[in-house]
Amino acid sequence: MITIKVDMDKCQHYGQCVYEAxxxxxxxxxxxxEYLASADESERDNVKSASDTCPMQAIQVFD
Ligand code: SF4
Incomplete structure (x- = not known):
């Protein structure tokens, strides 16, 4: 499992992450x-792509 956290103070709701994951x-x-706070390991690459794409650098992924 991975844990996902979005800093909603930074997020501008542009939605690039939606395309990646x-x-x-x-x-x-x-x-x-809106997002899931945890996900299966199989989503790691998609969430990583979302994190890399986010213009506000608002997405963090934890093990
Ligand atoms: S890409 Fe980043 S700023 Fe845009 S909606 Fe997703 S988390 Fe928010």
Whole structure:
């Protein structure tokens, strides 16, 4: 399992992470980011890509 944390003070809800890891991140009906705080190991690469892509560097991944 991996643990995911988004700094919502930094997040600007641009949604790039949604494209990189659509099973983890989504924009809700108010265009606000929602995400899963933990995920299967198989999502690691996608979440890492989301973290690398995030323009606000708001996404952290923990083991
Ligand atoms: S890419 Fe970063 S700033 Fe954009 S919605 Fe995702 S976490 Fe927020």
């Amino acid at each position: 659509p099973d983890i991140f989504k924009l809700n009906e108010n265009n606000k980011l």
